[in-house]
Structures are given as C-alpha cells and as structure tokens.
Amino acid sequence: MYYLNPNTSVVTVTISGPTGKIPVYIVAFADNGSKAIPIPIKVDLGNGITVLTPQVVYLDPGSYTLDDINGSPIFLSSYGLTANFLDWSIVGSGYLSEPNNLDTQFTLTGPMVITAVYNASLQKYQVTIEPQGILLGGSSTNNGITITSLNTTIPVIINNKVYNVGSSGITLNLTYGYHIIEFPQEQNITFNYLVIILTPHL
Incomplete structure (x- = not known):
C-alpha cells in the first residue's frame, strides 16, 4: 500500500528479517483534506513491544494487541492542526478485530502493513491575541511624569x-483544536520620558 501525493513516485524494496519472523510495517497518517501527513505515534503491541511510527517489526505468527498510546486528539505542531483518530487499516495477511478503536487486536499470518488513520480538523475560527499590561506605542502619565513607548x-x-x-493585538484564522502561543519571557521596552515641574507663584 502506497500513499502518494501528485507528481511523486515510489521505489519498492525487499525486506528481509530474522528467519521465521514476519515483517509488519506500522505507519500513521493524518488526512488534512488534500494530502496524507505522516505522523509519529507510539504503538503498543503487547509483550513489551512498543514502536514509534513509521517502524518495521518482526513478529511470530499469532495475535497481538494494537494500542495507540498517543490517544486522541493529537496536535500536529508543524502544521498547526489538531487531528482525531479515525481507524486502523491493514493490508496483507491477517485481520483486525475492531478497527475503529484506539485499543484493539490483530491476528498475523503473513507480511502486513498496519496504518493508523487520523482526520485533521480544518474548520477555522477568528482568534485575537493581544498583550496585556505592556505599553506599546502609547503614553502614560503619572505624578507629572509622562513616558512614551x-x-x-x-x-x-x-x-x-x-x-x-501591537497593542491592539493580532487576529488570525486558526483551525479548531490546540495551538502553541509563546510570548517573550523578557522583552526590552524603550521609553522617552517628560517631567513637568510646576513652580508655585509667590
């Protein structure tokens, strides 16, 4: 099974592993509506076997647990997207017991590709992000002293x-879900200041 974007190609290779073991290729993708985004997730196969996708493991024929440790939803920080688990799919020799569950089982009888499929949330909302308590491009007067940022x-x-x-913030169209917003821990602000001295008339 190949996941290809337009104008791309693939080269096949032969995988050989330990004698008597069956190769199982485990991958994960998030569908954002226009392409499949490869994503790393942790998968527990039971018996102390945990892999980070994409990964090839060699297993004996038999039944195994298939547990997506990352859970759902997950945040794709490189894309600013949140994705929800959709299902597992397999190609090869074997079958899945409950493909719509994060935690399921599969039976292995021959080479297999296991894919965890996520669906990325594309609905967008207007979000305004603005600083609080920081004087930017304005003036403040207190006790006869005026400072201008x-x-x-x-x-x-x-x-x-x-x-x-700036002081009025910024409005962005962000997709539903998680996003990373980092304000600077320290920032140098430069001011001009004016001191007004009132001298009483005698």
Whole structure:
C-alpha cells in the first residue's frame, strides 16, 4: 500500500528479517483534506513491544494487541492542526478485530502493513491575541511624569511562526483544536520620558 501525493513516485524494496519472523510495517497518517501527513505515534503491541511510527517489526505468527498510546486528539505542531483518530487499516495477511478503536487486536499470518488513520480538523475560527499590561506605542502619565513607548510591537511565536504584535493585538484564522502561543519571557521596552515641574507663584 502506497500513499502518494501528485507528481511523486515510489521505489519498492525487499525486506528481509530474522528467519521465521514476519515483517509488519506500522505507519500513521493524518488526512488534512488534500494530502496524507505522516505522523509519529507510539504503538503498543503487547509483550513489551512498543514502536514509534513509521517502524518495521518482526513478529511470530499469532495475535497481538494494537494500542495507540498517543490517544486522541493529537496536535500536529508543524502544521498547526489538531487531528482525531479515525481507524486502523491493514493490508496483507491477517485481520483486525475492531478497527475503529484506539485499543484493539490483530491476528498475523503473513507480511502486513498496519496504518493508523487520523482526520485533521480544518474548520477555522477568528482568534485575537493581544498583550496585556505592556505599553506599546502609547503614553502614560503619572505624578507629572509622562513616558512614551518607542516600541510599537513585540514578537510573538504562534505555531512556530513569528508575528509582530501591537497593542491592539493580532487576529488570525486558526483551525479548531490546540495551538502553541509563546510570548517573550523578557522583552526590552524603550521609553522617552517628560517631567513637568510646576513652580508655585509667590
């Protein structure tokens, strides 16, 4: 079974392993509506066997547990997407007991490819992200002293991309689910200041 995007190709290889063992290729993909995104998930096969996809393991014929340790939903930080588990699928010699469950069983009689399929959430919402308590591009007066910020923005990292965010914030269209927003732990803000001294008339 091959997952190919347009204008791509594949080269087949022969897998050879320990004598008497059966190769099982375990992979995971998230479908975002236009392409299949390979994702790493931890899979427990029982008997102390845990793999991180994609991975080839060599097993004896028989029945095994198939447990997606990552659970559902999962966050794809590189894409800013949240994906929910859809099902397991197999190609090869064997069968699955309950393909729609994160935790299921499979029986192995010959070479097999096992795929965990996730469905990425594509519905978007408008989200406004703004700094609080930071004077950016404005002035503040207290006890006759006026300070004016020379900084109009601060850098904010959203889903691994840097945005320069001003006092009014930034509005983005983000997909449903998890997102990573990182405000700077420290930021140098430069001010001009004006001191007004009132001298009483005698």
